[in-house]
Amino acid sequence: MTSLLDVGPDLGGVSLPGAGRTAAGHAGALFGDSELARVRADVPILARTVRDGRRLVYLDSGATSQKPRSVLDAERGFYEQHNAAVHRGAHQLAEEATDAFEAARTAVAAFVGVSADEVVFTKNATEGINLVAYAMSNAATAGPGASRFVVGPGDEVVVTEMEHHANLVPWQELCRRTGATLRWLSVDDEGRLALDDLASVVTERTKVLAFTHVSNVLGTVSPVAALVARARAVGALVVLDACQSVPHLPVDLPALGVDFAAFSGHKMLGPSGVGVLWGRAELLAAMPPFLTGGSMIEVVRMESSTFAAPPQRFEAGVPMAAQAVGLHAAVDYLSALGMQRVHEHETALTHALLGGLAELPWVRVVGPTTTENRGAAVAFVVTAADGDQVHAHDVGQVLDDLGIAVRVGHHCTQPLHRRFGVAATTRASFGPYNGLDDVQALLDGLHRVRAVLG
């Protein structure tokens, strides 16, 4: 087997053999060795070893990313120097904490090309999507101003077959609560959304079209423009799950034409416990709240209350200020790297992995096998010499023994796995700290899987 590392000591700005725009898609440009070394040095956890002293080969950034020291320092620095409940109190710490929290909002907004007052901090993307779904069921009793969010019997909510459970179950539940009907767009054998039935599935009855920007399993990038155009034509709201796009490629949310987008901080080098829901200003202004309580009110009387303007209307309770500050540091870090370069680097790694897997006849990639319109997650199944499938848990266990961290299971996409006739897959997903050595370790590890499990 040829080693990917044989292609030269420094691939920065140059490229893998066959790189460039080819029939197999764009290979992208890797970070240079020294730049990759710097990024790795910035991420403390990568210095530890696992399973008896082995180098950590972390290929599970699709689940959660590892954190640069600047993110950890920002979170700690907030607690050490500025900690107070934001938007409360007139003391100096409260002022500094509020400023830090709002500066984070401004920075995250700029990172995805939106205004700060359109950014709602949530616990994570799951909460962001639930926020919209619950606001829609609350709309039925929220007065005429909220009428465009009301759904009921006869209305339809459309998702896709490749959604993460976080962008499926909240909509199933919205339909259950309101009597609306859930429909979905299917996925073809290559793992691309089948648009043939777009016009028949997204119709005048459709009130919401919710879909993922990039599949967390297949890596497929959704045809956003076509989906948005159809939603516009029928007057449906568009909700984008941006969890696997915002951390990995440049994203300008308004340019995509969607109405809402949700993403999680922990998948983009930030802390856990903070996520973002973005909504168009005029929609947030008309949308009723989901969680209620402190911070989100205007005037409270014993009988009833009025609510604050967005984004505070959607941020009940003392918010996750330290985590937002950490996320601020994360977007600064990503911006300094440059999202286009992060995307190209990860695309080059994906190209190398897909190429390596293509040489293993006993590995089947579930999803597109080129980097065309593809993100940095690669799911696959391994077949044993006797023709039986090696279960993903067993693949992951042998890889783990080598220090390689991958995701195994259904990756919160049971319907998608059912669609492809597999109970579970193994998924490798990249972050900016990964290199060709990680790809090589995985490919070598898969040979070991075959040796151990036949």
Place this chain on the structure above:
Amino acid sequence: MDLYQELILEHSKRPHGIGLREPYSAQVHHVNPTCGDEVTLRVQLTGEGADVALSDVSYDALGCAISRASASVLHDVVVRRPIAEVLATHTAMHAMLTSRGGVAGDEKVLGDGVALAGVAKYPARVKCALLAWMALTDALAQAGSDVAVLTPPSPVTTVPTTHLEETVR
């Protein structure tokens, strides 16, 4: 690595007693929600009162090598045994698998199951090994056996899918 001993791989490739058989007293279907592993398991009880025995366990399993091997071992060590003995075996297997490596397991009780001892060191895999065993106790309970003796409750739970289907439209 010690997790995949030859004995485990042998059981997983050719699971003993696999296949669903008639007649049966009760059937259950359990899944491991974190990875989608599934087992359909039937028990056939014969005898009366204190003489009730587990005359057959038949099953169909979709899962990893560990979960399949564990189901195969289960068939080996519980079929044609009195219920009290089956429950004692269950307790011994559960104790070994949840011991984090502290309990080696008694070959006289667990048979080839002692080869699963390595699983206990990998908390994420314990539920794979327990899947068929949790299905077994559920099936025994549904067939009318008193399984209350089985305490403490498992720290890892598998989910009967009837429950899942109620929550999903």
